Amino acid sequence: MTQTAPLVELPDFPEEIKADPGDLPYNDEQLLRMYSAMRLARTFEEKLAALYRQGKIFGAVYLGMGQEATSVGAASLLEKGDLFTTVARNLSAWFYRGVEPKHVLARWFGKDQPPSRGRELGLFLADIENYGIAPYHNGSMASWIPSGAGFALAFKLRGQPNICLAFTGDGATSPGDFYEGLNFAAIHKLPLVIVCEVNQFAYSTPCAKQMPVKNVADRAPAFNIYAETAFGNDLFTVIEAARRGIEHARSGRGPALIEFKTFRQRGHGEHDDCGYVSAEIRQFWEARDPLKMYWRWLVERAKILPGLLARIDQVAARQVDEAVSYAESLPFPRPETVTERLFAPSPHDPKPDEKRAVYEPIERPAIPSLMDAKERQDGGHF
Amino acid sequence: MTQTAPLVELPDFPEEIKADPGDLPYNDEQLLRMYSAMRLARTFEEKLAALYRQGKIFGAVYLGMGQEATSVGAASLLEKGDLFTTVARNLSAWFYRGVEPKHVLARWFGKDQPPSRGRELGLFLADIENYGIAPYHNGSMASWIPSGAGFALAFKLRGQPNICLAFTGDGATSPGDFYEGLNFAAIHKLPLVIVCEVNQFAYSTPCAKQMPVKNVADRAPAFNIYAETAFGNDLFTVIEAARRGIEHARSGRGPALIEFKTFRQRGHGEHDDCGYVSAEIRQFWEARDPLKMYWRWLVERAKILPGLLARIDQVAARQVDEAVSYAESLPFPRPETVTERLFAPSPHDPKPDEKRAVYEPIERPAIPSLMDAKERQDGGHF
Amino acid sequence: MAQMTYLQAISDALRTEMRRDQSVILLGEDIGVFGGAFKITQGFLDEFGEDRVIDTPISESGFVGAACAAATVGFRPVVEFQFIDFIACAFDQIVNYAAKCYYRWGIAVPVVFRGPTGGGIHAGPYHSQNPEAWFAHTPGLKVVLPSTARDAKGLLVAAIRDNNPVIYLENKFLYRHYREDVSDAEYVVPMGVAALRTEGSDLSIISYGAAVHLCVEVARNLEREGVSAEVIDLRSLAPLDKDTFLESVKKTSRALVVHEANLTAGFGAEVAAIIAEEAFDYLDAPVMRVASLDVPVPFSPPLEMAILPSVDKITRAARRLLDY
């Protein structure tokens, strides 16, 4: 009865980045910073997968390989004071923002690494001060869209010229929270930018079973917001589309929904054999690997010396090795700490001396009775 | 910060029904059946309001005055086997389908009237056998949209040529359930018809604070479904628009969202003084009272004798009076019945003799331990 | 000092805190122009403006999620549920975001969720529920339930100033049926300290919320028979002031737990379990509970009254305990 995934008609995305270096506002340093973040994430995730297979990681592992251009491209546009939230596939965005690989791996190892200190998977991170990564609820899909509206609301109420950028997946566009959060943001014209990475699947579910529309951006009219659909593996296409969305939101014209077509190169998690992914799709996207495309563009178009990139690759490899030794050497959190930090200290927490119950009689108890007319009136107030 | 309700630009809805009786497929009997239902609801609700003011009704009272055309028009198109669900303002739809006013009033009085037997307000009703009114959750707004999808799913799975018609309000288009239910129905092309009565307010909240779009139907592209917006106080406009939606759904082309602009003539509930409703809006809609419009059309265009309508009005008045005496005479449910009918009897409910606990040892207990590799793999399956 | 209804005390607490702290904002349905379904925020829109009194669409999960996020970056949102029953629509954001954020990241979520609970006004299954047990079972949430106007104000002020998510449960029957002298000055009732509503030595009646009023009435009646019952109003379930009721039970050796929520797996079970474990040696009789029957709250008055705890039911239970 459910329509099965239609035979994939593949889009005509190019296998190379078309942008002319001359037209771009970036110097080599900026170009290489983006490359470094993408490469570091790729190398890190390859190692993480290996560690998982060796049984060195507790629980499951999820990778973002193949989506580095969307993450880095969008993250590269964030300005001071902006906030962003990430999902399972945005490691490269963290690295672009300066998150330390060794800290991430330490969390994957369940070690005593702030801020989670062993309480959360390495997959998630919230750290406003250091990286502008806002706290979000990483359990339920799309729960971060209402959160994004809330961060954007805070900016608007303070008259702050900032935006909140929320990464999200295609599957995460189905829960009610996606709708309620975006509806609220649209009504109040909040500076919320949703970067939706359509990586073809939600776990094993293809978009055709997830939504009755071809593109997530097709849903924008329901919110009367700015939206675009673009190819997500071309770093500069990503940057241009994301910039338009961010400028729209920053200028007070309300939320933007920027959709990028990309591909989850690995399984939903490393335990997933991806039996449901056709070779056809896989090949199409492998030919468009965002990191390869960017490497070639840097060398062929931006005239960066391959050796320079090779050195960056080596640095990434070294950082990841160091991350492993750091993570291994770090201690586990002490079991006694497990009950700490459940409640934040508050000004009126009862002091030991206040803990004595007071005698405060109730003079005239109020008790429901059937036939009191006043009560019926009061009952009416809803 | 929130934009206040914009000065209402009033639409150019006519004050009279334009349809030519000659073009319509109805005989007098059918025309009068619709009039009777509308009139009966109006008379019933006037009485209910009076009873409320006299303190004769427990709790609150909600009326649908002014929306009789949408309710009756849409309900008149239901066929054998179809199901429908109603919200607070669809009393006239019940009456059109044959629900007895005295039974409704008895429920308002909290009397022992099936099927609710005092457990639910008179405002709600579920009775599939007798009226095709499907059970729905009347607490949370829009919770009935997923329900509607479920009834429609049942039809589709059985290859039954029926539809589910779900009445809903403008405010009820904001909850996530509206989106999730409609998304599910759209993906599976289920025969669900949503009749959205935009009566200008959700409690005190105007549409401009409820949604970032002008019309609910503007949201249809998000679901890739059939949608229309029409004037809801002209009975035949309602019927035509609703018919197109129902035919679309019945023919297997998926859900339809038919929006009717109408007006809630009373407060959200009778306790509500409507201070937030401008005289301007009120007058505009009073001039377009659906019952008055239909009455004039029947007399002036369909050449029905006023005396005939007067007699129908008298019958309605009498039915309502009888309803009051019936409701008053009926007993309250017996308190002892309050714990009955919580669980439906089931084939394997333990018989008294089965109630003895059996001895079934566990030979090899399975106990989590930190370092079991297999466990880690299993942990990976998500 | 001024005579205030329970409802006015809530309004007063909100107004007081909004005046002293700009970061306090309100979100909810119909709270602005209309002043709220029960008129608790009447006049707030005029005084504090649209930026701080935000009318929301009907999207509990959406505005709860937004409020939680705003709370992590410096605001102190107070979210109104038109009826607490609809908190079920925001359940995930509350139990999974609000409750867990600080534990996971050390980022505090100072947000208050408030709304009308309880029956007795013939509002039927969807406008009468008492959800406290769901949240008291969820680590990371504070849960308070005032039974008097004074506590309604003092606990709400404490809740707003608290750096954690607080579920503040109001009783809608008390809104306009209970009135007492309340200081118009600023004051706080700390969360986690019970109150004694009567003092006594023969029996401990442990309760909270509107049911406390029934218990006080029962204690008064018993007093005429020469029985002195101590009525303990927990006021807060999380944090829980167990010392107070354990001390009382150790003194009286008899414990009766009363609440309006339905019995099974209600919070009364937790209180009874604590007593059965920590005051066992002092008990001269079984720990008994009186609560609503385990059914949805029916609309019809005779049915509704049949499921709710009542002075009679509590008195009968008390007598059984005393005669034990």
Place this chain on the structure above:
Amino acid sequence: MAQMTYLQAISDALRTEMRRDQSVILLGEDIGVFGGAFKITQGFLDEFGEDRVIDTPISESGFVGAACAAATVGFRPVVEFQFIDFIACAFDQIVNYAAKCYYRWGIAVPVVFRGPTGGGIHAGPYHSQNPEAWFAHTPGLKVVLPSTARDAKGLLVAAIRDNNPVIYLENKFLYRHYREDVSDAEYVVPMGVAALRTEGSDLSIISYGAAVHLCVEVARNLEREGVSAEVIDLRSLAPLDKDTFLESVKKTSRALVVHEANLTAGFGAEVAAIIAEEAFDYLDAPVMRVASLDVPVPFSPPLEMAILPSVDKITRAARRLLDY
């Protein structure tokens, strides 16, 4: 008879019922082509087709609502939550539609909500929760939690044939860690009848779900010391077989309640409260509880293990009771 894992027994029950009753349909995320996150419905799509094995979008409230409605008109939907944690997203439809429909209208809602619960596999705060208390407190819902493969099959068959909404909670650690002989024939384990996992006269240990395995281990250890503990597996919280544990406690005079969900306001409190009221005269010691600590389930193994009940923790509590 065939050796089956707990997980295979669940699949077997689903397959058995789908073969015998056309009205049984499955809804959930990734249950079709993929066979479910844990592979419970592997091969079902091929055998039963897309009409009966329905892959849903990520919309728990949407497909739960749809399933409940379909249940009222002749279907028997079984809804899979990929992880039970996400049941929070469908909370309103479950506690307000499924639980109340029959009481309000006399229209039955034969639907099963199933999914993996529990910790011990280092899945962190959002993939390890135990939500049974929320639902056991909600009138109109049945709640069952199998601890063995045999019960997993028999209880699921009973749940599917039941005419009421049933919350069927699986333990994901047991999925592949527990295996036993299970009849491949059709059979039913009625809901509301407890099972004795060990028989004994010195102490009653009342538990359910995966924690039962810990209790059995404890009973074995104590046995070597000459102590005979009776381990009672409730199997179902609603309906609750209180006769069985009351009888046991009246025999042993000592009661220990154990579950994996966090302690406060957990279902163990209800069991303890019932014992404290109805078996009071027979008790020689306090009623004790062992459960998870009141925090979200942390990811890091040493932390997770620190909060979960363990053989040691239960043994210590048992000794305290025995020495009392």
